[in-house]
Amino acid sequence: MNKYTERLYNGLIKENPTLVLMLGMCPTLAVSTAAINGIGMGLSSTAVLVLSNLVISLLRRVIPNEVRLPAYIVIVASLVTVTELLMEAYLPSVYEALGIYIPLIVVNCIILGRAEAYANKHEPGLAVMDGLGMGLGFTVALTLAGLVREVLGAGTAFGYQVLPKSITPMAIFIQPPGAFLVIALFIIIMNAIGIKTRQKKLVESNGCDGNCGLCSLTCEQGKEAAK
Amino acid sequence: MKSLILIIISGALINNVVLNQFLGICSFLGVSKQMKASASLGAAVIFVITIASAVASLLYDQVLKPFHLDFMKTIVFILVIAALVQMVEMFLKKKSPAIYKALGIYLPLITTNCAVLGVALTNVQDGYNFVQSVLSGFGTAVGYTLAIVLLAGIRSRIREEDLPAPLRGAPIVLISAALMSIAFMGFGGLSF
Numbered sequence: 001m002n003k004y005t006e007r008l009y010n011g012l013i014k015e016n017p018t019l020v021l022m023l024g025m026c027p028t029l030a031v032s033t034a035a036i037n038g039i040g041m042g043l044s045s046t047a048v049l050v051l052s053n054l055v056i057s058l059l060r061r062v063i064p065n066e067v068r069l070p071a072y073i074v075i076v077a078s079l080v081t082v083t084e085l086l087m088e089a090y091l092p093s094v095y096e097a098l099g100i101y102i103p104l105i106v107v108n109c110i111i112l113g114r115a116e117a118y119a120n121k122h123e124p125g126l127a128v129m130d131g132l133g134m135g136l137g138f139t140v141a142l143t144l145a146g147l148v149r150e151v152l153g154a155g156t157a158f159g160y161q162v163l164p165k166s167i168t169p170m171a172i173f174i175q176p177p178g179a180f181l182v183i184a185l186f187i188i189i190m191n192a193i194g195i196k197t198r199q200k201k202l203v204e205s206n207g208c209d210g211n212c213g214l215c216s217l218t219c220e221q222g223k224e225a226a227k
Numbered sequence: 228m229k230s231l232i233l234i235i236i237s238g239a240l241i242n243n244v245v246l247n248q249f250l251g252i253c254s255f256l257g258v259s260k261q262m263k264a265s266a267s268l269g270a271a272v273i274f275v276i277t278i279a280s281a282v283a284s285l286l287y288d289q290v291l292k293p294f295h296l297d298f299m300k301t302i303v304f305i306l307v308i309a310a311l312v313q314m315v316e317m318f319l320k321k322k323s324p325a326i327y328k329a330l331g332i333y334l335p336l337i338t339t340n341c342a343v344l345g346v347a348l349t350n351v352q353d354g355y356n357f358v359q360s361v362l363s364g365f366g367t368a369v370g371y372t373l374a375i376v377l378l379a380g381i382r383s384r385i386r387e388e389d390l391p392a393p394l395r396g397a398p399i400v401l402i403s404a405a406l407m408s409i410a411f412m413g414f415g416g417l418s419f
Contacts, residue, residue, distance in 0.1 A: 030249035077302040107341040180405035191393035
């Protein structure tokens, strides 16, 4: 495996942002009402992530270290605005379904987290592959959560009927409580088969790890303030 | 008047920001392990979201809209909110050390709480005017505080239970949140 495919494997499996690193919980819970929404959200975040990793990697010697976080935020926010406008024009149905969660990609921790942890230290080629791996890992996890919720809650998968009509779907799974239940179920399964996740950090930090957005910025300040 | 009260109630209970809209989940799960910290964070969130919604609403109506720059709202809001929280923090540190001591370490955490940006964007989307935006921000933040304090209470009980190993940590917290969410769905029946 060369170093480029290694980045893909890392994002998809080894450090899957949602299932292993427990980042970006807000969109995961919010848009997983149907598998197709998971794909829409996942791919739009992937597009932003790949481009932001590319731009940040190209500019890594230009941006002064002291103001890097505000600079990253401006880059990510511009890319999100572009994505949002493109989706409104060409994919109006997905745009309607995802609504407020598209502009909120800005505060998705995966994007700023990768900029901080990877893109600002590596060459553009690797940064793009890293963004692609992480983005696809996010997409797979979101789609999986969406699929489980859709099958249980509506009896359909990607809009096609899969459960026999005689079984009444459990509507609770496509309503808000179902999101918490399905993600809890995923973590229980991962725990039971012994995959190490960062869930302990998620529930026992001071909101730093797995925070939705500007994670590193807040964590640094939070730690300083705590001193 | 009735519609203004409805905005607060809808923000706090019916469309609860955490349990129904899934904004600010991370601090909701992370900070709720202690009751005291949860209450302080809740107070800080009420403070910041109310101010941020007021500023965002003014900025949108007075600057972005007249100059046809509404497509810039995401960029402008996130930068303004980040700067605002820093300013509030500096102001409190200087003018009111007591409040700063109580809310201090939670203020920076909020910059990034997606609930703040989420509320500002939702207000614009719903076409709220200044007063409506402020009230909706306040209601939403009260809803957040309610949810996090309730979860902290539940978690203080869970801690004493003997749980099966795979359920410990995040899963049981998420399941508690799911049950709270079911309870809050009951508020959907509130009508005036």
